[in-house]
Amino acid sequence: MNTVKTMMLLAALTALFMGMGFMLGGSGGAMIALIVAAAMNLFTYWNADKIVLRMHHAREVDARSAPDFYALVQQLALRAQMPMPKVYIIDNPNPNAFATGRNPENAAVAATSGLLQMLSPDEIAGVMAHELGHVRNRDTLIMTMVATIAGAISMLANFGMFFRSNDNRSAGMAALLAVIVAPFAAMIVQMAISRTREYGADRAGAEISGNPRALASALAKISGAATRIPDPVTQHNPAAAQLYIVPTSISSLFSTHPATESRIAALEQIARDMGGPTSYGSAPSVVPRSARRSALDPNARS
Structure with a gap:
């Protein structure tokens, strides 16, 4: 059901993009917008991981350059019966993490240095x-x-504001309405997709790590810091925030994530359903013994 809903929302974004093209250029503009949207989808399909990782200046690590962190991800991938993803670290004090890639066979996971320094190994395991x-x-x-198409809608709206001819008053008003409404509509669709997905990933993370309260503890720790510490990537490209485990700014209207308190409450319920410990910290750790140093010793990650 979630897959069908997501595809419908993605189709709605593409339709918005085509509608903007029609408002600004008639049927020809709609056709051009459709072609551009199709090209963006195809390009993003093959290059999603490269786009996101380059945007964040992420550096790939392995068992030699970051043994603790790499071993942790490797153990989790084995528990999830998934192919081992590529592993990246981002030199950024903002505590956050994300995953990217077109499928499990071509995936990558990344965490910021701020997150690795702030959390305990079990909490990092929950996040990853x-x-x-x-x-x-x-x-x-x-x-x-979705982030790519939403960004393109905003870009097209800006072009329309400056280049639309005003010789036809009604057409000009329609274009102006599209310029104002379309970017907000795109944000709402983007928000709906991300909120649905975050709950699903929280549940999957709890199952993979076996310790939902470790993930809940991590969310509680990083949510405040992630909003206080500036993040240069989302300052220039706000759409990137939907990829993170916790948003970098709080907005009750346009937040791309559910409220952290709601996610923690859901994880607590999952912990009760799993029959786990009554408090964080007493569940069996999935972190390899070699990685059970405080905050995954930063000296081991260089």
């Missing part, structure tokens, strides 16, 4: 299990494509 949940649920491609 959440990201692997996105990969297993095939969320990453859809969300990247």
Whole structure:
């Protein structure tokens, strides 16, 4: 059901893009918009991971350059019965993480240095299990494509504001309405996709790590810091925030994530359903013994 809903929302974004093209250029503009949307979808399908990772200046790590972090992700991938994704670290004090890639066979997970320094190993395991949940649920491609099309709608709206002829008053008013409404409509569709997906990834992360309260604890720790510490990527490209485990700014109207409190409550319910411990910290750890140093010793990640 979620897959059908997501595809319908993605189709709605494409229709918005075509509608903008029609408002600004008639039937010819709609056709051009359709071609551009199709080209963007195709390009994003093959290059989603490269686009996102280059945007964040992420550096790939392996068992030699970041043994603890790499071993943790490897253990989680084995528990999830998934192919081992590529692993990246982003030198950024903002505590966050994301996953990208067109499918589980071509996936990547990334965490910021700020997140690795702030959380305990079990909490990091919960976060990375959440990201692997996105990969297993095939969320990453859809969300990247949505961000691309939403950004294109805003760009087209800006072009329309400056280049639309005003010789026809009614057409000009329609174009102006499209310029104002379409970007907000795109944000609403984007928001609906991401909120649905975050709950699913939280549940998958709880199942993969076996410790939903570790993920809940991580969300509680990083939610405040993620909004206080500036993130240069989302400052220039706000659509990138939907990829993160926690948003970088709080907005009750346009937040791309459910409220952190709601996610924590859902994870607590999952923990009760799983018959786990009554408090965080007493569940069996999935973190390899070699990685059970405080915050995954930063010296091991360089």
